[in-house]
Amino acid sequence: MKKHGAGKEKKKPAKEAPTPQTWEEYMEEGVLLEEKGERYATGDKARRFYEKAGDMYNKACKLNPEDSDCLYNFGRVLYILVDFTHSPCQKLSLLNASIERFRSALNYDSDNADTLFNLAQALTTHAEVIQDHDEEDEDEEHDHDHSHGDHDHAHGSPEERAATELQEAIALFESCYSIQQRELYSAVREAQPKEEDESAEMRQQELSASAGVLIDTLISASQALTSLAFLVDTVERSHDYYQQASEKLNIALGVANDKALWPTNAEESSSGKGKQAAAELLMESEEDILPATKPVSTFREAQSQDETVSQKEKTCDIHLQYSNLLSSQTDRNYQDTGKISEELYEKSLQHLDIVLSFYPRHVEALCDKGDLLGAWAQGLAAFEPQVSMADIERWESRSTIAAEPTASSGASTKSGSGRPARIWQLFAQATRAFLSALEVEPQNTSILEKLGDIHWSRSLLSSSVALKNRPMLLNNASVYYRFAWESCRDGAENVDEDQRMDILLSWAQVLRALPGKDEEVIRVLKQWKRVGGTKDMLQDMLEGGAGDILQLDFVEFALKLVFN
Incomplete structure (x- = not known):
């Protein structure tokens, strides 16, 4: 009888690479x-390769602690992680x-532009994180190897410490x-x-x-200045930093x-291409809301193998930061004055439309546009009457919704003109921007969540068109939150x-507003508790x-x- 596997040549074990010694x-x-980490880009495999690279650089630094290239590489890998x-x-x-590694590298090569840039980037990121996290508790849990000097222990609020780090980053x-x-x-x-040659x-x-x-350096400096402008106390200092941020982009x-x-x-810059789309912002008709469907990518784009730096891509990067700067200014202006600056919103949108004139499926620009339009609509809606949860709970059937304006509504619910129509149109434009982004990245959890948020926000408007479409808006919000949760559950x-x-909480809130969904509300809230x-x-x-x-x-x- 022939033995199992007989006739097959035994495979020799793979020869292990020699362990580094020097x-x-x-x-x-x-x-x-x-x-190898760069090839995988994201995910656990990429992370493991970067961690192993960091271990190699750490061992190299122990053998030669004064080598600036080794310290720089180690610092960069830690930053990537x-x-x-x-x-x-x-x-x-x-x-x-x-x-700490970048600072050490500068001790031995003080004029290295790459190290200066990466240290500034790391400080900018550090400033962002500490605003949401009290680092004093962190310092107690980790030894001195995880601190970066006296800067780490500056007194003051997280915002004050962040401002100090941003100022250092800007100088770098x-x-x-x-x-x-x-x-x-x-x-x-x-x-x-010169004479033409090879x-x-x-x-x-x-x-x-x-x-x-x-x-890239000018854009990063503008980003740091924009963050600092939003943090500082006085209007005058804020305006000055925003102006400096804008000047960096003008140079870029x-x-x-x-x-x-x-x-x-190289493609010519087309700074005027996006203006027509921005001008058409408020020309949308009041169409009915279409039902949400399972997101499937309908867009494919060939990956370019050309590593040449693209003038068009750099131009788009500049306009994305222009838009970010102006968006930050709208928030700061509202914080200082309590008023909506529609001029700043319009200017910010024009920069995004320039990017989209180059790349109509640019996901970052589409999402930024959706966020900007949604924020603009939310800002205007804050001055309008909205539907409360108590109003929604009183609805008994869809047939009564359109006939029952909210009890709290003292303003006209006509949607054909005025601010209610403007709010509705802005929300509709935001929805389309996110749907376009979803066509490119159908499993993007954040986009799915944004679509749930925006449909929920639209369902709370008190205009007649919102009342008419409220059942579909609520149902779509529930569907998009479900898709977002499935994306999370599938390991996004x-x-x-x-x-x-x-x-999960947002999904449960929408389900509570839909008739006959009591059991689903309980199920989703229990899931929220389990996670x-x-x-x-x-x-x-x-x-x-x-x-x-x-x-x-x-x-x-x-x-x-x-x-309970």
């Missing part, structure tokens, strides 16, 4: 592991360690810009008209690359439009536990405000239902 071998292995965790404590620990970006500017000027001089194209690519990194746009820095066949990346719980929801969380919401989406009466309802 500084050079540790560095080489670290670089190889980094490259920040994107692979959702825990504020772990983020701060990685950021502190990364910042300035130093980096000065070095990169000199390098660009030098590259321009070397690329002056290296002409290579020199042009190097010139474009130098222009690209200069633009000048670099992007300098024909001498880019290949002659970059979704933390807080977002999962927010989705980590606590009584203290709900009580904190009641004390501090539930937020833009969750209403306080629903939070009270959930507290009694789940923990």
Whole structure:
């Protein structure tokens, strides 16, 4: 009888790579592991490769603690790993360690533009995280290896400490810009008209690359200035920082439009293409709401293999930051004056429409547009009467909804003109922007959640068109929250536990507003409790405000239902 497997040649075990022993071998292995992490980009495999690369650099640094390249590589990998965790404590620990390595690298190579830039980026990210997390508790849990010097223990509120770090980051970006500017000027001089040769194209690519990194530094400096402008106390200082942030982008746009820095066949900037779309913002008719369907990607785009720095892509990056700056200004202006600045909203939208004129399926620009339009609509709706949960609970059937304006509504519910129509149209535009983004990324949990949020917000409007479409709006909100939860449950990346719980609470709130969904409400709230929801969380919401989406009466309802 033939034995199982007989006739098959035995496979020899794979030969294990030799373990690194020298500084050079540790560095080489670290670089190889980094490259593997870059190929996977996201997910556990990428994270593991980056962690292994960090371990290699750590061992190399122990053998040669004064090598600036090793310290820089180690710091950069630690900074990359920040994107692979959702825990504020772990983020701060990685950021502190990364910042310490970058500072050490500068001790041995003080004019290294890459190190200056990355240290500034790490400080900017650190400033963002500490505003949502009290680092004093973190310091007690970790040893000195995770701190980054006296900056880490500055007195004051999280906002004050963040402002201090942002100011340092801005100074670092300035130093980096000065070095990169000199390098660009030098590259321009070397690329002056010469006889055509085989290296002409290579020199042009190097010139474009130098222009690209200069633009990146200016954009990052503008981002830090924008964050600082929103944090500072006085209106005057805020305005000054916003102005500085805008000036950085003006310089960047000048670099992007300098024909001498880019290949002659590069696409021209079309700063006027997006204006028509922005002008048509409020021209939408009041169509009925279509039912939500299972998101499926209908868009495919070939991946370019060309690594040449693109003038068009850099131009879009600049306009995305222009929009972010103006959006921040709208929030700060409302905080200072209590008024909606529609002019700032319109200008911000124009920059996004420029990006979309280049790339109609640019997910970041589409989501930014949806957020901006939604915020604009929410701001205007704050001055209009809205439907309360008590009103929704009184509805007995869909047939009575259109005939029953809210009891609290003292304003006209006509939707054909005035502010109610404007609010409805802005929300409709925001919905379309998110739906376009969903066509490109149908499993994007955040987009699905945004669509749930926006349909819920529209269902609370008191205009006649909102009353007419309320059943479909509520049903769509429920469907999108369900899709978002299924995406979480299926292992979507970059979704933390807080977002999962927010989705479940928002879903339960919508189900409560729909007739005959009592059992589903209980089921979803129990699921929320299973994934980590606590009584203290709900009580904190009641004390501090539930937020833009969750209403306080629903939070009270959930507290009694789940923990009674």
